[in-house]
Amino acid sequence: MSINKVVANADEAIKDIPDGATLMLGGFGLCGLPENCITALVKKGTTNLTCISNNAGVDDFGIGLMLHKRQLKKMIASYVGENAEFERQLLSGELEVDLIPQGTLATRCLIAGYGIPFVPVLAGVGTEVAEGKETVTRNGKEYLIEDAFDADFAIVKAWKGDTMGNLIYKDTARNFNPLMAMAGKITIAEVEELVQPGELDPNMIHTPGIYVHRIFEGKDYEKRIEQRTVRK
Amino acid sequence: MGLSKDQIAQRISKELKDGYYVNLGIGIPTLVVNYIPAGINVVFQSENGLLGMGPFPEEGKEDADLINAGKQTITTLPGSAIFDSAMSFGMIRAGKVHLTVLGAMEVADNGDIANWKIPNKMVKGMGGAMDLVAAAKNIIVAMQHTNPKGESKLLAKCSLPLTGIKCVTKVVTDLGVFEITPEGFRCIEHAPDVTIDEIKAKTAGRLVIADDVKPVAI
Numbered sequence: 001m002s003i004n005k006v007v008a009n010a011d012e013a014i015k016d017i018p019d020g021a022t023l024m025l026g027g028f029g030l031c032g033l034p035e036n037c038i039t040a041l042v043k044k045g046t047t048n049l050t051c052i053s054n055n056a057g058v059d060d061f062g063i064g065l066m067l068h069k070r071q072l073k074k075m076i077a078s079y080v081g082e083n084a085e086f087e088r089q090l091l092s093g094e095l096e097v098d099l100i101p102q103g104t105l106a107t108r109c110l111i112a113g114y115g116i117p118f119v120p121v122l123a124g125v126g127t128e129v130a131e132g133k134e135t136v137t138r139n140g141k142e143y144l145i146e147d148a149f150d151a152d153f154a155i156v157k158a159w160k161g162d163t164m165g166n167l168i169y170k171d172t173a174r175n176f177n178p179l180m181a182m183a184g185k186i187t188i189a190e191v192e193e194l195v196q197p198g199e200l201d202p203n204m205i206h207t208p209g210i211y212v213h214r215i216f217e218g219k220d221y222e223k224r225i226e227q228r229t230v231r232k
Numbered sequence: 233m234g235l236s237k238d239q240i241a242q243r244i245s246k247e248l249k250d251g252y253y254v255n256l257g258i259g260i261p262t263l264v265v266n267y268i269p270a271g272i273n274v275v276f277q278s279e280n281g282l283l284g285m286g287p288f289p290e291e292g293k294e295d296a297d298l299i300n301a302g303k304q305t306i307t308t309l310p311g312s313a314i315f316d317s318a319m320s321f322g323m324i325r326a327g328k329v330h331l332t333v334l335g336a337m338e339v340a341d342n343g344d345i346a347n348w349k350i351p352n353k354m355v356k357g358m359g360g361a362m363d364l365v366a367a368a369k370n371i372i373v374a375m376q377h378t379n380p381k382g383e384s385k386l387l388a389k390c391s392l393p394l395t396g397i398k399c400v401t402k403v404v405t406d407l408g409v410f411e412i413t414p415e416g417f418r419c420i421e422h423a424p425d426v427t428i429d430e431i432k433a434k435t436a437g438r439l440v441i442a443d444d445v446k447p448v449a450i
Contacts, residue, residue, distance in 0.1 A: 028301075079356070080357040099357050103317075103318075103360060109318065122366035123362040127396065172299055174314060223297070225299075231291070
């Protein structure tokens with residue numbers, strides 16, 4: 001007997017995400033992206049979204065696809081990089097953008113999943129990131145107070161998962177995924193391989209199923225490579 | 233003619249010490265891996281969640297799930313470890329990483345650094361740079377001495393939005409090697425074919441020349 005969190009597919013998993021929701025999307029660059037759910041969100045046309053993700057994909061892949069369809073009201077990220085459309089919407093003011101340090105982004109996910117409301121961090125002290133932020137001083141050092149994220153949904157991608165929602169990630173596709181998995185009010189996990197309880201070694205679980213509400217086996221992963229580099 | 237990008241990386245590699253854990257930023261810093269001195273064992277940290285970054289994969293062995301912070305396909309090594317982004321910045325914040333090398337648009341003579349944004353013109357984002365410069369004890373900047381317009385990037389005060397304050401320890405440019413001191417940039421080495429006069433002319437911030445200034449050995 002086990003709790004079963006399996007849904008049929010990405011369309012089913014995201015069907016109740018309303019316009020105006022705040023979403024976390026796992027991944028770093030194009031690595032470890034919940035591709036199936038992004039495709040489903042683009043197809044459904046959910047709008048006015050606030051997205052929390054390290055990057056916004058590239059012009060024609062990942063969150064970049066949602067940017068092109070103007071589905072985002074606000075993007076919270078650490079890196080724009082070479083995403084020209086993201087940079088254009090940011091500079092023109094069409095898109096509200098909150099750029100925050102990458103470690104702060106990760107930690108604000110982490111503490112949400114640990115039930116800690118805020119955390120003092122050094123990153124950003126003395127920069128425009130500090131503007132309007134509460135500070136605290138300890139042992140002569142000033143820290144910014146950073147709040148835990150409050151996300152309606154977290155959408156993550158794992159390598160393997162079981163029907164109870166336990167997840168294992170592969171290589172650097174782990175990145176923000178386990179942190180966001182812990183932080184969503186509702187967490188959706190898409191996995192490359194969905195297995196039965198007992199098939200995953202409990203010692204190897206990265207995200208315990210308690211944090212996951214819906215899980216499905218994704219399909220047709222493109223896993224695009226942003227910078228293909230090989231040994232000369 | 234100053235140092236090439238590879239020669240800047242080669243000079244920075246001399247700062248590596250046996251047992252160091254090192255984080256390299258995007259651009260010139262990534263070239264440092266090509267010049268690890270013989271007999272020195274170092275571990276490279278990639279802030280997307282990897283310790284023990286290996287070389288690029290062989291053709292056909294690229295894995296989309298295994299990249300570095302510059303989004304390049306890479307490999308692991310025997311003894312590598314994978315972790316999530318919070319732990320990655322946890323080890324940075326806790327001071328476990330011995331050396332950070334990163335690029336910059338501007339550095340001030342008090343150690344301030346700017347490298348993530350040109351207002352109304354260009355926004356790349358800070359990525360992990362703000363976390364790194366806030367926490368790391370030893371931060372070396374690798375960059376060109378002047379911008380494409382020929383203006384000094386070594387300033388009395390940064391004009392661009394800051395990434396971090398009073399954090400840079402050393403700057404290696406195409407013209408030379410500069411320590412950040414209370415007196416400003418202290419030139420300890422110059423590129424072999426670059427004169428001290430040229431360095432003085434191209435440095436806008438406070439500059440002192442070390443008595444024992446010598447050519448960069450490359």
